[in-house]
Every structure is written in C-alpha cells, then in structure tokens.
Amino acid sequence: xxxxxxxxxxxxxxxxxxxxxxxxxxxxxxxxxxxxxxxxxxxxxxxxxxxxxxxxxxxxxxxxxxxxxxxxxxxxxxxxxxxxxxxxxxxxxxxxxxxxxxxxxxxxxxxxxxxxxxxxxxxxxxxxxxxxxxxxxxxxxxxxxxxxxxxxxxxxxxxxxxxxxxxxxxxxxxxxxxxxxxxxxxxxxxxxxxxxxxxxxxxxxxxxxxxxxxxxxxxxxxxxxxxxxxxxxxxxxxxxxxxxxxxxxxxxxxxxxxxxxxxxxxxxxxxxxxxxxxxxxxxxxxxxxxxxxxxxxxxxxxxxxxxxxxxxxxxxxxxxxxxxxxxxxxxxxxxxxxxxxxxxxxxxxxxxxxxxxxxxxxxxxxxxxxxxxxxxxxxxxxxxxxxxxxxxxxxxxxxxxxxxxxxxxxxxxxx
Amino acid sequence: xxxxxxxxxxxxxxxxxxxxxxxxxxxxxxxxxxxxxxxxxxxxxxxxxxxxxxxxxxxxxxxxxxxxxxxxxxxxxxxxxxxxxxxxxxxxxxxxxxxxxxxxxxxxxxxxxxxxxxxxxxxxxxxxxxxxxxxxxxxxxxxxxxxxxxxxxxxxxxxxxxxxxxxxxxxxxxxxxxxxxxxxxxxxxxxxxxxxxxxxxxxxxxxxxxxxxxxxxxxxxxxxxxxxxxxxxxxxxxxxxxxxxxxxxxxxxxxxxxxxxxxxxxxxxxxxxxxxxxxxxxxxxxxxxx
Numbered sequence: 001x002x003x004x005x006x007x008x009x010x011x012x013x014x015x016x017x018x019x020x021x022x023x024x025x026x027x028x029x030x031x032x033x034x035x036x037x038x039x040x041x042x043x044x045x046x047x048x049x050x051x052x053x054x055x056x057x058x059x060x061x062x063x064x065x066x067x068x069x070x071x072x073x074x075x076x077x078x079x080x081x082x083x084x085x086x087x088x089x090x091x092x093x094x095x096x097x098x099x100x101x102x103x104x105x106x107x108x109x110x111x112x113x114x115x116x117x118x119x120x121x122x123x124x125x126x127x128x129x130x131x132x133x134x135x136x137x138x139x140x141x142x143x144x145x146x147x148x149x150x151x152x153x154x155x156x157x158x159x160x161x162x163x164x165x166x167x168x169x170x171x172x173x174x175x176x177x178x179x180x181x182x183x184x185x186x187x188x189x190x191x192x193x194x195x196x197x198x199x200x201x202x203x204x205x206x207x208x209x210x211x212x213x214x215x216x217x218x219x220x221x222x223x224x225x226x227x228x229x230x231x232x233x234x235x236x237x238x239x240x241x242x243x244x245x246x247x248x249x250x251x252x253x254x255x256x257x258x259x260x261x262x263x264x265x266x267x268x269x270x271x272x273x274x275x276x277x278x279x280x281x282x283x284x285x286x287x288x289x290x291x292x293x294x295x296x297x298x299x300x301x302x303x304x305x306x307x308x309x310x311x312x313x314x315x316x317x318x319x320x321x322x323x324x325x326x327x328x329x330x331x332x333x334x335x336x337x338x339x340x341x342x343x344x345x346x347x348x349x350x351x352x353x354x355x356x357x358x359x360x361x362x363x364x365x366x367x368x369x370x371x372x373x374x375x376x377x378x379x380x381x382x383x384x385x386x387x388x389x390x391x392x393x394x395x396x397x398x399x400x401x402x403x404x405x406x407x408x409x410x411x412x413x414x415x
Numbered sequence: 416x417x418x419x420x421x422x423x424x425x426x427x428x429x430x431x432x433x434x435x436x437x438x439x440x441x442x443x444x445x446x447x448x449x450x451x452x453x454x455x456x457x458x459x460x461x462x463x464x465x466x467x468x469x470x471x472x473x474x475x476x477x478x479x480x481x482x483x484x485x486x487x488x489x490x491x492x493x494x495x496x497x498x499x500x501x502x503x504x505x506x507x508x509x510x511x512x513x514x515x516x517x518x519x520x521x522x523x524x525x526x527x528x529x530x531x532x533x534x535x536x537x538x539x540x541x542x543x544x545x546x547x548x549x550x551x552x553x554x555x556x557x558x559x560x561x562x563x564x565x566x567x568x569x570x571x572x573x574x575x576x577x578x579x580x581x582x583x584x585x586x587x588x589x590x591x592x593x594x595x596x597x598x599x600x601x602x603x604x605x606x607x608x609x610x611x612x613x614x615x616x617x618x619x620x621x622x623x624x625x626x627x628x629x630x631x632x633x634x635x636x637x638x639x640x641x642x643x644x645x646x647x648x649x650x651x652x653x654x655x656x657x658x659x660x661x662x663x664x665x666x667x668x669x670x671x672x673x674x675x676x677x678x679x680x681x682x683x684x685x686x687x688x689x690x691x692x693x694x695x696x697x698x699x700x701x702x703x704x705x
Contacts, residue, residue: 048570049462056569189700190692200688221574221585223469223567224461228574235581236574238567238682247679256684356592357572357585362599364580364688365550365622371536374699 045268045316050224052241053268055316058219058350058358061211061324063342069153069161077161078150088148154210154340156325164336170302187377190370198370199363201257202233204301205274206310206326210342217347219358227263227270227314234361239263239272249275255305270314277305303333320346457610457644460568466610466644468573471675471682473563474652477505479546479556481628482668483514491532502627508559510667514630520661527629534698540622544629548695549687551582551599553623554616554638555654555668563675565682566642573605573612578685586614594618597634612642633660648674 045053073079079087153161166174184192195201202208202215208231211217215232222228225244229237240247241263250260260276301308308330315323322344329337349355409415457466477485484507490500507513516524527544535542546552552560562578573586586605594602594617602618621634641653650672657665 049460051462190696198688198692200686219585221567221569221572223569223574224467225469226567228567228569228576230574230583230585234583235684235686236567236576236583238565238576240681244681250681250683254683257686258684356587356590359596360551360584360598360600362551364548364691365540365545365599368539370692370696371539371699374696375536378699 043316043318048222052222052224052227053265053270053316054222055220055227055270055314055322056222058217058347058355059322059344060216060347061209061218061342061344062213062216063149063154063210065149065151065154065342067154067340068163069155073152073161075159075161076152077156079152081150084148084150149343151341154342155338156341157327157339158336164334164338166302166333167331167335170333174302185377185381187370187373189374192377193370193373197373199234199367205258205277206312206328208233209312209324209326217350217358218344227272230358232358232361234363237261239270241265241270252276252306255279259308259310266313268315270312272310272312272314274310274312275308277308277310279305301333303330307332317343455644455646458647463570465568465607466612467568468566468612468642468644468650469568471563471565471680472650472672473675474559474561474670474672476508476559476670477503478508478559478668478670479561479626480505482509482626482630483507483628484512485628508668508670510669515663515666517661517663524629524631527624527631529629531627531629534695536696536699539695544627545623546579546627547691549580549691551623552577552579553599553619553625554584554601554603555640555652555656556623556625557582557600558640558652558654558672559670562685563680563682576682578682579687581684581686591615599623601636601638608641610644612640614640614642616640631661632656632658635660642672645671648676 048054155161155163158164186192190198219230225240225242227239227241231237239261245263255276255278257278259274261272261274263270263272310326310328312326317323324344325339325341327337327339460467480502485505487504488502490502492500530542531544532547533543557577560579564575564577567574571589574583576583582600584600584603586603588605591604597620598618599620601616603614603616605612605614616638619634619636624631635658637657639655643651645651652672653669655665655667
C-alpha cells in the first residue's frame with residue numbers, strides 16, 4: 001500500500017498525550033482505560049484455542065470524536081484534557097453524527113423538550129403527533145459517554161483531519177444524479193427513497209462500522225479460519241483469515257453490498273482488505289444514507305464501487321478496547337486515500353451478563369414506510385392533478401364566454 | 416480446513432479397513448455397510464474436545480416447495496417464466512409423510528397456498544409467502560431453502576449465516592436464556608448431545624411459513640434441531656416441530672446437509688430486498704389513488 005498510516009510517525013509527546021484517555025466527571029467513578037495509543041504493543045491479546053488473537057466480545061462502536069477536525073485544532077491530532085473538558089461543557093462532544101442537532105442536544109434531549117412543549121398547539125414539525133419523549137428514547141441507547149478520546153477528529157490522514165476532496169469525476173457524477181432527481185418526486189417509486197429506508201444497507205461500509213445511538217453494538221465471534229462480525233443491520237461480516245484469507249478476491253463479475261473481505265494477522269492486529277463493492281449510486285438518494293455516515297459527509301457514494309478498496313485494522317489495545325482504523329482508497333472518488341481511527345469499547349450492559357447476542361434486524365419485513373411514502377406521493381400528485389383540473393374548469397367557463405362573444409361577432413357579419 | 420478434511424478421510428478409511436478385518440476374521444455378525452457412518456467421530460474443534468461442524472452446508476431436497484410429497488408442477492406463472500418457475504417433484508421429508516394439522520388449521524394452509532403470491536399492502540406480514548417478499552425465512556425453513564449456509568462455530572457460540580436475505584442467528588452454547596421478544600428467526604439456545612449439536616428454538620412470531628405450499632405455524636412454535644456429523648462431507652439434519660395451536664402432536668423432518676466441496680466455495684450475499692421491491696411495492700404504482 002502506497003499510503004502510510006500516520007501512527008508510526010507521531011511524536012512521543014503526542015503519544016504520551018494519547019495515553020491519557022479522558023473520563024468525564026459524571027463517570028469519574030470508572031477507571032479510565034489506561035493508554036494504549038497506537039504503536040504501543042504493551043498489551044498482548046489472549047489466544048483462542050486454535051491460536052488466533054482473541055477479539056471476541058460485544059463492542060460499543062459509538063464514538064464522540066467528530067469525523068473531521070475543527071479548524072481551531074489545525075494539524076493537532078489530540079486535544080489537551082483542558083480543551084476536552086471545555087468542549088464537553090459546551091456540549092460539543094455530543095455531536096457525533098447528523099442525528100443530533102447543532103445545539104449539541106442528542107435525540108433524547110430533543111425529544112424531552114418536545115414532549116415538555118406538547119401541551120402547545122401542533123407546531124407542524126414532522127412527527128409531532130406521534131413523538132413523545134419515550135418514542136425516540138426507545139430507539140436510542142443511553143447517550144451517556146463511557147469514555148472519551150482526546151482525538152480531535154476520526155480522520156488522522158490527511159494531516160489536516162479532513163476527508164480529502166472528491167475528484168472532478170465524482171462531482172460530475174453527483175451533479176448528473178441530482179439533475180436526474182429533479183424530474184422525480186420524493187417517492188415516484190421505491191428507488192426514490194434511501195437505501196437505509198428501504199432496508200438494503202444502513203450506511204454501507206465503512207460508515208456503518210461506526211455505531212450510532214440506535215445501534216451501538218457489534219459482536220465479534222471468532223471461529224477457526226474466520227473472524228465474524230455480527231452487524232446490527234441484519235448481516236454477518238465473515239472475514240476469512242489464515243489460508244482462506246490468502247485466497248484471491250472474488251472475480252470482478254461478483255459484486256456485493258458488503259464487498260468481499262480477506263483478512264490476515266499482522267502480529268495481533270487483524271488486517272482486512274475488502275473489494276468487489278456493489279455499485280450503489282443508482283439506488284441512493286442524496287441526503288439520506290451513504291457510506292460515510294450519511295448527512296454529515298457524503299450523501300451517497302460518488303463512484304461506482306468497483307474501484308473502492310477498504311483496508312481495516314483491528315487491534316485489541318487492552319481487554320476493554322479495540323483500536324479500529326480504516327483506510328479508503330478509491331481514485332475515482334477521492335483525490336487521495338484517507339484514514340480514520342476510533343476506539344471500540346466492550347459494551348457495559350453485555351459485560352454485566354445482560355445480553356449475549358444482538359437482536360435480529362427485521363427491517364424490510366415491516367416496511368410500511370415505503371408503502372406510505374409511495375401512497376403519499378401518489379395522493380399528493382392526485383391532489384395536484386385535481387387542482388390543475390379545477391383551474392382548467394374555471395378557464396373553461398371563461399373560454400366559453402369568449403367563444404360566445406366571438407360567435408356573436410361572427411353572426412353580426414364581423415362588425 | 417483442508418487439513419481436517421484429510422484427517423477425517425483417514426479416520427473414515429481406518430474405520431472401513433477395521434470393518435474389513437473384522438469380516439475377514441470370520442466374525443459372526445459382519446457390520447452392515449452403514450457402520451462406517453454410524454461410528455464416524457467428527458473431528459474436534461481445534462484446541463477443544465467439541466465436535467467441529469464448521470463449514471459451508473447445503474441441502475438437496477425440494478422441501479422448500481413443499482415439506483410433504485409433491486409432483487412436478489408448472490408453477491404459478493408459467494406464462495411469464497416458462498419452466499424457470501416450475502416446481503420440482505419431491506418426496507416428503509416429514510416422518511410418516513403427513514403434517515398432523517388440526518382440522519381447522521388445515522383450511523388456513525389451503526388458503527395460504529391459494530394466496531401465496533398475493534400482496535396486501537395493508538397486511539404485508541399476513542398474506543402471501545414471506546419468502547417471495549424476501550422476508551427472513553425462519554427456522555427450520557432456512558435450513559432447506561435452495562441456498563447454502565455457513566456454520567461458524569467458536570468457543571462458546573455458533574453463528575449460522577444464511578445466504579438467503581443475509582439472515583443469521585447467534586446460538587450461545589453455554590447459558591440458555593428465555594426469548595425476550597418474538598423474532599422471525601426465533602431465539603436459539605445450543606447444547607451438545609455427544610457429537611450432535613442440539614438447538615432449541617422458541618420465541619417465534621407467527622409470520623414465517625415452512626414452504627411455498629402454505630404450511631405454517633403460530634407464535635407457539637417450538638423447534639428442536641439436531642445436527643449430527645455423519646461423514647466428513649455431510650451432516651444429518653433433524654427438526655422436531657411442536658405447535659399446539661396448529662398441530663395435533665409434535666412432528667419431525669429430516670434430511671442430509673452436504674458440505675459444499677467446490678474449490679474456493681464461499682457464502683455469497685443473496686441480499687434480496689432490492690430484488691423484491693417490484694413485487695412487494697409495484698402494485699401501488701398501478702392502483703388508482705382514490
């Protein structure tokens with residue numbers, strides 16, 4: 001791989017800083033995870049009976065580190081503890097995806113406020129009549145922050161902490177797609193809805209490797225020759241390692257929504273290369289879904305999927321933590337490769353023995369959302385047609401009167 | 416994997432030659448031909464004393480069309496599909512041949528069959544075969560759909576990953592737990608009976624079917640599956656099905672699951688949601704709005 005990770009080159013000072021994980025005041029009772037910043041090999045993962053490093057567990061994959069770095073941090077990969085505390089007081093650390101509003105309120109807090117205001121007349125906001133505080137809260141995991149990283153952004157390369165620009169080719173494709181959209185309603189048919197709404201993929205890889213409040217946990221269960229990641233979106237990523245991981249990728253003629261992964265161990269680090277992604281463009285509506293977390297970055301994948309190479313690295317840095325990093329290389333989509341780092345933590349609820357597996361993701365099975373969207377669009381259209389007909393009718397009377405006048409004029413010999 | 420296959424073959428041939436020796440020694444009861452299978456001892460999961468069921472498996476029955484005896488048939492839409500959509504003939508996988516329906520429940524099965532390809536947009540989950548809509552297939556149907564599935568057996572859990580609809584289920588082997596809610600794929604608890612993997616599945620909803628013939632169950636369904644290694648290349652699958660609301664007594668199905676032997680065979684996605692949308696939602700586009 002041409003592109004190198006930043007990790008080995010970070011200064012000793014930065015590494016020392018990374019060591020100091022930040023545990024915020026409300027959870028100060030918990031011991032902060034002692035620092036296993038990248039590059040450190042202090043911890044040796046346990047071994048499974050067949051010799052593979054042990055990555056098993058229920059992993060909380062949420063992060064409160066923003067995808068891209070705030071300007072104020074410049075090229076600084078880590079903030080100071082003082083800065084972290086200040087950001088936390090401002091509520092900025094709560095902004096983790098497009099699911100939260102700009103004020104830093106998470107869904108639950110937004111909903112509590114809306115509920116508190118619910119004795120007021122309908123404010124016209126979508127969902128007003130069905131959403132009480134309990135509604136959104138029900139779908140969301142506890143938004144508390146068990147652990148905070150001092151990272152200023154998930155993106156660590158390029159060094160400015162920003163996703164690199166899209167290529168001209170990608171932008172042209174984006175424009176073309178948007179133009180096509182102009183001729184369609186919100187739901188002329190199902191393809192006008194987003195992939196997640198249609199229950200096809202949530203955000204696609206690698207975006208959905210990052211947990212959100214609704215689906216924070218992924219479960220790793222290993223078997224000889226495989227590392228299996230049970231995804232909360234109704235599928236299992238079966239990553240072959242060892243001999244099976246050395247096999248060539250599927251032929252170009254087989255493309256899959258979740259690509260075709262091959263894994264290998266580099267020491268205790270699982271390295272996974274995934275290719276053969278399906279072309280997702282024609283199905284994705286701008287503004288809903290997308291491989292990198294939906295609305296906060298790229299609304300839909302701006303290339304064909306065939307040139308995307310995703311490389312992921314999983315390192316268990318201590319019993320409770322996996323350092324997860326991925327590198328995206330796609331010369332058709334981005335001007336250069338880019339890399340992110342987040343940390344996965346063992347899920348506290350599961351650690352207490354309260355849950356031993358993920359629930360199934362039956363989504364398509366109850367998808368009245370699509371039925372209603374199509375029906376709604378058709379009703380809207382029918383109403384618009386009725387209104388147009390009414391207007392024509394009004395003009396018809398006017399036209400008839402004009403015709404009468406003409407006939408009268410003609411009958412009078414054109415005088 | 417290749418290693419353990421080689422080892423298993425060796426075990427099988429050792430057993431076979433032992434049988435031959437026994438016969439030539441003039442023992443009174445020569446072992447029947449099937450002895451090699453009966454005494455087959457599955458290889459152990461590396462580093463453990465548990466049998467190793469890992470692999471890509473697939474059935475070769477036509478039970479997905481009908482669990483019971485069925486003749487060849489042109490299928491529901493021969494006009495559009497030629498014989499692509501035809502039903503292959505098959506013998507019943509049900510022990511005793513017939514499913515012991517309660518009389519009133521049998522009528523519902525006929526009704527299911529009649530309306531198997533209907534879509535009711537106000538009752539997506541109650542009319543028509545869920546398979547046609549790419550809904551999660553349920554258990555045991557996932558084991559006999561015409562698709563492979565992979566057993567991913569770890570230390571204390573097994574994941575079964577199915578090609579169809581990318582369905583999966585996690586089966587803990589250590590501590591049985593009660594189903595917290597209902598699921599399409601049920602709530603599985605696993606245990607070992609010798610070399611047989613026993614999976615007890617409850618917590619079903621009433622929305623999956625057993626086959627395209629409309630055989631069905633209620634949310635009282637209880638399935639006990641048994642996966643027994645027979646040779647390095649096949650497992651015997653057995654499921655006992657109990658549902659006091661629909662059937663007069665528990666009944667059993669069984670058939671072999673074969674290991675996929677193709678070089679480089681791997682489980683491919685059959686993520687069928689986007690393939691089903693025209694069928695599931697298309698009717699909405701052709702209906703008048705009022």
